[in-house]
Amino acid sequence: MSINGMPAPPDLSPETLHHLLTDTQSRQVLLTAKIRQFDERYETSLELLEARLERGEGSEHPDWEDSIEWRTGVESLTRTQQMQSP
Numbered sequence: 311m312s313i314n315g316m317p318a319p320p321d322l323s324p325e326t327l328h329h330l331l332t333d334t335q336s337r338q339v340l341l342t343a344k345i346r347q348f349d350e351r352y353e354t355s356l357e358l359l360e361a362r363l364e365r366g367e368g369s370e371h372p373d374w375e376d377s378i379e380w381r382t383g384v385e386s387l388t389r390t391q392q393m394q395s396p
Contacts, residue, residue, distance in 0.1 A: 334390060341387040348380040356380050 352359050359377050362368055 334393060338387065338390050338394075341383050341390065344383050345380065345387065348376060348383075351376070356384060 348356070356377065359368075359373070360381070363373060363377055368374070
């Protein structure tokens with residue numbers, strides 16, 4: 311059994327591997343949807359929103375909180391995609 315071409319740990323059952331892969335795919339779908347919501351809400355990129363906030367433009371609530379959640383989602387999605395890459 312292998313994960314992205316790498317040998318899986320010997321004590322990892324096929325069922326556990328299936329659940330891990332399914333969970334990872336579900337997480338990716340959820341993160342992508344959340345990022346899309348922020349894209350639509352702010353009609354700009356995360357980087358431009360962050361730059362605007364750094365200049366003191368925008369409000370603490372919800373702009374700062376959203377930017378933090380958005381950044382966390384982007385970084386989590388990147389890590390999730392990297393785990394799936396060979």
